[in-house]
Amino acid sequence: MSQNLPRTDPRPKVRLYVEQPLGQGQHIAVSQEQVHYLGNVMRMKPGEAVALFNGRDGEWRGVLTALAKRGGEAECDGQTAPQLNPPDLWLLFAPIKKARTDFIVEKAVEMGAARILPVQTEFTNSERIRRDRLQAHAVEAAEQSGGTHVPGVADLAPLARVLADWPEDRVLWWADEGLAGSDPIADPAPAPAAILIGPEGGFSPTERARLAALPFVRRLSLGPRILRADTAAVAALTLWQARHGDWG
Amino acid sequence: MSQNLPRTDPRPKVRLYVEQPLGQGQHIAVSQEQVHYLGNVMRMKPGEAVALFNGRDGEWRGVLTALAKRGGEAECDGQTAPQLNPPDLWLLFAPIKKARTDFIVEKAVEMGAARILPVQTEFTNSERIRRDRLQAHAVEAAEQSGGTHVPGVADLAPLARVLADWPEDRVLWWADEGLAGSDPIADPAPAPAAILIGPEGGFSPTERARLAALPFVRRLSLGPRILRADTAAVAALTLWQARHGDWG
Numbered sequence: 312m313s314q315n316l317p318r319t320d321p322r323p324k325v326r327l328y329v330e331q332p333l334g335q336g337q338h339i340a341v342s343q344e345q346v347h348y349l350g351n352v353m354r355m356k357p358g359e360a361v362a363l364f365n366g367r368d369g370e371w372r373g374v375l376t377a378l379a380k381r382g383g384e385a386e387c388d389g390q391t392a393p394q395l396n397p398p399d400l401w402l403l404f405a406p407i408k409k410a411r412t413d414f415i416v417e418k419a420v421e422m423g424a425a426r427i428l429p430v431q432t433e434f435t436n437s438e439r440i441r442r443d444r445l446q447a448h449a450v451e452a453a454e455q456s457g458g459t460h461v462p463g464v465a466d467l468a469p470l471a472r473v474l475a476d477w478p479e480d481r482v483l484w485w486a487d488e489g490l491a492g493s494d495p496i497a498d499p500a501p502a503p504a505a506i507l508i509g510p511e512g513g514f515s516p517t518e519r520a521r522l523a524a525l526p527f528v529r530r531l532s533l534g535p536r537i538l539r540a541d542t543a544a545v546a547a548l549t550l551w552q553a554r555h556g557d558w559g
Numbered sequence: 560m561s562q563n564l565p566r567t568d569p570r571p572k573v574r575l576y577v578e579q580p581l582g583q584g585q586h587i588a589v590s591q592e593q594v595h596y597l598g599n600v601m602r603m604k605p606g607e608a609v610a611l612f613n614g615r616d617g618e619w620r621g622v623l624t625a626l627a628k629r630g631g632e633a634e635c636d637g638q639t640a641p642q643l644n645p646p647d648l649w650l651l652f653a654p655i656k657k658a659r660t661d662f663i664v665e666k667a668v669e670m671g672a673a674r675i676l677p678v679q680t681e682f683t684n685s686e687r688i689r690r691d692r693l694q695a696h697a698v699e700a701a702e703q704s705g706g707t708h709v710p711g712v713a714d715l716a717p718l719a720r721v722l723a724d725w726p727e728d729r730v731l732w733w734a735d736e737g738l739a740g741s742d743p744i745a746d747p748a749p750a751p752a753a754i755l756i757g758p759e760g761g762f763s764p765t766e767r768a769r770l771a772a773l774p775f776v777r778r779l780s781l782g783p784r785i786l787r788a789d790t791a792a793v794a795a796l797t798l799w800q801a802r803h804g805d806w807g
Contacts, residue, residue, distance in 0.1 A: 421786050457785040534806040537705040545793040558782035
């Protein structure tokens with residue numbers, strides 16, 4: 312078969328996030344955990360191909376050249392997708408129960424949030440998060456969603472401080488349960504933008520008054536029913552992406 | 560305090576789905592499981608109020624009159640919300656792993672789907688569902704979302720048969736992964752309408768050809784990343800609700 316025919320083998324199913332720069336002929340280290348997954352879970356062997364991305368250089372086909380217990384190696388053999396960075400949209404949310412927090416991070420990655428900021432509100436259920444665990448979860452979601460960008464997960468910060476330090480050119484789109492069913496859906500502002508999802512139990516009266524008074528805050532209605540935080544995050548991100556984002 | 564002042568106590572936090580008709584002064588049976596929840600979990604006592612709905616008569620304030628082990632009773636004391644039926648929008652999805660299937664049902668209820676139809680596709684992971692369990696899950700989601708409607712969950716049916724019996728005036732909006740990132744988002748059709756979400760692994764080539772040829776099918780793009788089925792369901796329902804549904 313001619314080398315000039317278009318490649319007919321499908322894009323590799325296994326996608327790995329790596330730290331190193333990617334480029335033709337580059338040799339890329341594969342971590343111990345990744346080797347375990349490739350060898351023991353996926354039963355892959357040297358010579359087979361994975362997809363590699365690092366959040367900067369797009370997606371590359373990586374042919375496995377070594378799979379040893381202590382780590383392996385893959386060689387870059389052609390770019391399979393360009394780097395696609397999501398629009399400049401942040402997602403702010405109040406961490407909830409562990410499983411739901413994981414879902415929100417996963418969904419923010421799938422939906423193309425550029426950055427994820429856990430905020431502590433008066434009614435936030437949890438007072439600490441494990442940022443490194445959530446970041447690893449974002450990496451895993453990027454591997455599975457076919458994306459080439461991994462949103463950074465910020466440290467948990469009090470909402471009041473985040474608002475005090477807010478960049479004024481970035482509209483903050485507040486998913487306000489108090490609006491449910493009464494007002495029309497607000498028209499989302501273009502990037503730079505951010506979405507704020509409240510905790511179970513909503514925002515406190517103090518927080519609501521503060522948010523309502525801030526010049527960069529716009530209110531958003533997500534319909535007449537009460538949405539869980541992870542549902543609200545997907546719904547708000549959908550409205551924004553369909554209007555201003557990379558879905559068009 | 561005058562009886563003519565507006566009620567200042569908040570709407571009851573506990574919402575119960577019941578089967579009986581609701582109306583002023585009606586005595587409503589509270590099931591054994593509901594009594595257990597009210598008494599042992601929520602520590603409620605006779606004289607306290609819950610919210611009652613049955614999917615037909617709106618939401619009513621129900622004052623608990625009896626809480627016995629074998630069952631209890633509440634008396635209707637004023638309607639607190641009118642019946643709100645969602646628009647005539649169905650959600651069709653291919654059941655996946657149990658936890659994700661539960662999530663899809665939960666999210667369909669929150670998002671205001673009128674009916675939920677599990678369909679079996681060529682790549683559907685599970686061959687059977689427990690319809691009664693999913694229906695109970697829909698009831699629970701309605702109790703928590705503040706809604707007064709409970710979507711019916713249909714029995715699992717093969718996609719081919721569902722399509723063969725399709726009512727032609729109902730547009731079926733097909734979330735097609737093959738469109739990702741290439742075409743614009745399709746403009747959703749008004750009710751009656753339906754959304755079809757595929758299984759992990761997407762639809763088979765045969766199914767894709769069949770869907771593409773049907774006159775009532777429209778394709779929908781949900782952006783350049785691959786969404787999990789539950790994320791795709793929320794995103795598609797959002798686009799429809801914001802355009803034609805009860806969010807406006």
